[in-house]
Amino acid sequence: MILIQQQKLKMVTSMTKKVDAREVALKVINEVESKGAYANIALAHEINRRISQGQLSDQDRRFITELVYGTVKAGATLDWILGNYLNRPITKIAPVIRNILRLGIYQLFFLEKVPVSAACNQSVELAKKYGHAGTVKFVNGVLRNAARSPEKVEYPNQDKQPAKYLSLKYFHPEWLVERWVNRLGFSACEALCQTNNITPLLSLRTNTIKIDRKQLLQRLEEEGVLCHESVWTPEGLVCYQHPSLSTLKSLQEGLFQVQDESSMLVAHILDPKPGEFIIDACGAPGGKTTHIAALMDNTGQILSTDIYEHKLEITRENATRLGLTNIETRALDAVTLDQFFPGKADKVLVDAPCSGLGVLRRKPDSRWRKTADILQDLPKLQSAILTSAAQCVKPGGTLVYSTCTTEPEENQNIVNNFLNTHSDFDLEPAGEYLPIQRRPDKMLQLWPHLDGVDGFFIARMKRRN
Numbered sequence: 001m002i003l004i005q006q007q008k009l010k011m012v013t014s015m016t017k018k019v020d021a022r023e024v025a026l027k028v029i030n031e032v033e034s035k036g037a038y039a040n041i042a043l044a045h046e047i048n049r050r051i052s053q054g055q056l057s058d059q060d061r062r063f064i065t066e067l068v069y070g071t072v073k074a075g076a077t078l079d080w081i082l083g084n085y086l087n088r089p090i091t092k093i094a095p096v097i098r099n100i101l102r103l104g105i106y107q108l109f110f111l112e113k114v115p116v117s118a119a120c121n122q123s124v125e126l127a128k129k130y131g132h133a134g135t136v137k138f139v140n141g142v143l144r145n146a147a148r149s150p151e152k153v154e155y156p157n158q159d160k161q162p163a164k165y166l167s168l169k170y171f172h173p174e175w176l177v178e179r180w181v182n183r184l185g186f187s188a189c190e191a192l193c194q195t196n197n198i199t200p201l202l203s204l205r206t207n208t209i210k211i212d213r214k215q216l217l218q219r220l221e222e223e224g225v226l227c228h229e230s231v232w233t234p235e236g237l238v239c240y241q242h243p244s245l246s247t248l249k250s251l252q253e254g255l256f257q258v259q260d261e262s263s264m265l266v267a268h269i270l271d272p273k274p275g276e277f278i279i280d281a282c283g284a285p286g287g288k289t290t291h292i293a294a295l296m297d298n299t300g301q302i303l304s305t306d307i308y309e310h311k312l313e314i315t316r317e318n319a320t321r322l323g324l325t326n327i328e329t330r331a332l333d334a335v336t337l338d339q340f341f342p343g344k345a346d347k348v349l350v351d352a353p354c355s356g357l358g359v360l361r362r363k364p365d366s367r368w369r370k371t372a373d374i375l376q377d378l379p380k381l382q383s384a385i386l387t388s389a390a391q392c393v394k395p396g397g398t399l400v401y402s403t404c405t406t407e408p409e410e411n412q413n414i415v416n417n418f419l420n421t422h423s424d425f426d427l428e429p430a431g432e433y434l435p436i437q438r439r440p441d442k443m444l445q446l447w448p449h450l451d452g453v454d455g456f457f458i459a460r461m462k463r464r465n
């Protein structure tokens with residue numbers, strides 16, 4: 001009798017846990033869909049809150065993350081799959097029920113380890129909680145039908161409709177895939193889309209003014225973080241296992257900064273020297289500013305500007321945590337920089353606001369927030385910032401332009417147009433300033449599928465004496 005009761009209790013506990021994980025995921029997805037919340041921020045908030053209340057195990061955390069990231073990323077494909085089993089347009093379904101269906105379809109079609117019965121039953125449980133008798137029946141019918149007849153879903157022919165096929169298969173907006181297929185070809189576009197769906201490993205930059213990389217590696221190991229050394233930068237670490245970062249003392253002590261490897265390359269290509277005066281024109285939240293500051297051995301001066309004061313607050317917090325005292329911040333529009341510091345800086349970095357199309361793998365919802373229009377609008381701002389910031393470079397000084405995008409309109413075209421109209425600047429081979437894997441490239445374009453890092457563009461120019 002006691003044994004049966006214990007078994008029942010165990011079943012109830014594990015059932016409750018499962019329902020909780022899906023319910024937490026549903027809550028985050030609803031916030032993304034109806035309130036426009038950023039998936040990574042809403043998820044971190046929800047997970048941290050529940051971890052602090054002792055409600056979530058590590059396994060739950062991983063499952064919730066998988067459900068949220070997967071469902072958000074696969075959004076359009078899930079709706080297209082659902083279209084095969086619905087007798088009304090998906091837009092006519094109440095948002096919460098639509099999200100329960102998407103979550104269910106994601107598990108049925110893309111999460112092999114989730115049993116079909118669990119995907120269906122738990123979705124029905126959610127429908128009971130958030131819907132009424134009619135919606136429970138509806139969710140049950142749609143999901144069981146999909147589970148019974150998955151063959152109803154037929155992807156478009158890849159030769160006849162390559163962009164549509166890749167877009168549905170790899171969860172990318174069709175306008176973007178169309179661009180990439182035309183420019184890169186089918187196979188490269190497929191590899192890029194595939195890579196964009198793999199959540200990248202966390203990478204950290206050693207704060208070299210406090211600790212060296214070997215010591216940090218050891219210290220992190222003691223805190224349960226398993227890393228290996230970056231093959232791109234001498235201070236980078238790539239972590240393949242780690243607890244929640246907020247629990248790490250080494251982070252609070254300022255021993256490292258979270259930063260992608262390709263982003264770390266920018267400061268190396270700028271090649272700052274101790275004692276210089278450097279302007280980081282679009283500096284917040286300070287990833288590159290603080291790297292430049294460390295490469296200058298905490299000497300000289302870096303003026304980190306940004307149009308948003310609230311973002312500069314984060315730059316200042318990072319600088320304080322990392323123990324850097326050579327950084328000043330100032331809120332201003334970089335388009336007006338030349339009015340304040342003409343010919344004053346040894347080096348200027350323009351890490352321009354961009355479409356972020358090189359970092360789609362980082363944020364599951366970002367691909368769905370962008371439209372082709374950004375590639376019309378952003379280049380005007382990028383050019384204006386570069387032109388103004390360039391006037392702050394001393395004769396003989398250096399100008400670096402970088403973005404986290406892969407699109408020529410925001411990258412090569414901006415730099416080529418600038419060079420064509422500014423004969424006092426010469427292009428220098430950015431690839432030769434790479435700290436480890438040197439390349440002959442004049443302008444550097446890094447790709448997630450080719451280089452295993454975020455898609456980044458970096459160009460280095462020198463002002464003539």
Ligand SMILES: C[S@@+](CC[C@H](N)C(=O)[O-])C[C@H]1O[C@@H](n2cnc3c(N)ncnc32)[C@H](O)[C@@H]1O
Pocket residue numbers: 281282283284285286287288289305306307308311332333334335351352353354385
């Ligand atoms: C790519 S982010 C910079 C990231 C930063 N360099 C780092 O490494 O942490 C671009 C920044 O440009 C800022 N920005 C956008 N328009 C601007 C403008 N007109 N003037 C100055 N900053 C601007 C944004 O607020 C954003 O923080």
